[in-house]
Amino acid sequence: MKKQFKTLLAAAAVVAAPLLISPAASAADYPSRPVKFVVPWPPGDLEDLLTRLIAEEMTNETGKPATVVNKPGGGGIIGAADVANTPPNGLTIGSFVVDIVSTYVAAGNAPYDKDTFEPVGIFLDYPFVIATKSDAPYNNLKELAEYSKTHDVSLGHFGYQALPTALTFKAAMQEGIKFKSDAPFDSIDCSTLATGDADIINTTTQTILACLKSGEVKVIASITNERIGLAPDVPTLAEQTGIKQTLWNGLFVKKGTPAEIKARIAEVAKAALEGPRAAEIAKTTGAGIYWTDGAAAEQRVADDFEASKELLKFMK
Structure with missing residues (x-):
């Protein structure tokens, strides 16, 4: 019986082994599976066009399929909730306008809180x-x-x-x-x-x-x-x-996503946004296209969350 029990434990350990891989190890192989970018709006506007460029760059650079899924509804909340319900592994990435991580949360209208997501980077000032x-x-x-x-x-x-x-x-x-x-x-x-x-x-x-x-x-x-x-x-x-707040869009992942994975996503996004197709979109639409990541992106999110509290009185 003891021998049989030890055999079962050994088998269980083999099955569980993939689950025990450290975040750093999994980050080295990122992405191991297809990547999904969630745009919580219908196709066609600027955040959608630019996110598609980033997804295409991800596919070309990594050899793994990366697709854009449009999930409109609830002023963007339905798509954001989809990202909130995924593991922190960088395989589901939200392309979010500032409202989703600021005013919606401050107003208590979101099924997530301000610490649910982490910014990978901010890339668009909407015109x-x-x-x-x-x-x-x-x-x-x-x-x-x-x-x-x-x-x-x-x-x-x-x-x-x-x-x-x-x-x-x-x-x-x-x-x-x-x-x-x-x-x-x-x-x-x-x-x-x-x-x-x-x-x-x-x-x-x-x-x-x-x-x-x-x-x-x-x-x-x-x-x-x-x-x-x-x-x-x-x-x-x-x-x-004198009102200085603007509208931006950024890439977000579930909090707890390894830093190495966020860095890889940022590297791909920056390359896509520095390309000629992004430059043409900026020229024809007046959009501000750039890449800001790391501490600067986190600070901008935090600042706009605080600023959004004051704006709630103007929301009926």
Whole structure:
């Protein structure tokens, strides 16, 4: 009986051996299986395009398939929850906008907490803009404020829990802009203004690129660190109001993912984002594309989490 028991223990040890491999050892072979990048939005916008470049680079560099899975819903929470429920092995990577790890958590609207994820790196400043039809009789927020005192102005946005919406409401309160009405939209593009569904829209340049280039729509403020190339004469939100928070996107993994794995993901992402295709996206859309990792990325996440608490009062 003792001999049989020892045999069973030996067999169990062989089966369990792969589970006892140290994180450092598994990191050396990363990725051992296919990698999934989760984009919690529909295909087509900037975070999706750039994440696909990173996934392609991962496939080419490692020889293991890397795919992008779009999981929209809940303002990004459904996709984020998918990443939150995976092991910390770097095989599922979230491509998250700042809201997902800041305002949603601070508001108590997320099924995870601020320590669920760790940033691999931040790579995109969205060219979020406040825009209107080109024939509108105002060209900046101060002029819009004056106009709104005697005219009805409606705002179209991506939802009351979205960070750009909160920043717009904060700017409106600060500058004295009176919105007669506002409404959330699943999609905001050229037709939102053309049909009169809204007089002012809060969206990315990617969604209104055609009408910006045709001259049908103009930007009156950009929610970016620098003025965008598509409207270089238009001051940023920070220049016009002093509100400095912007919209960014980054790669995140489950907390506890080995540092060596995060470093490998960062190496691949940086290579993809320094390539000519990313440069062309930046040129045509005005997006700020770069790579920030390590302590700098962690500090930016922490700073924006604290800043998001103050913005909650502007979220209905």
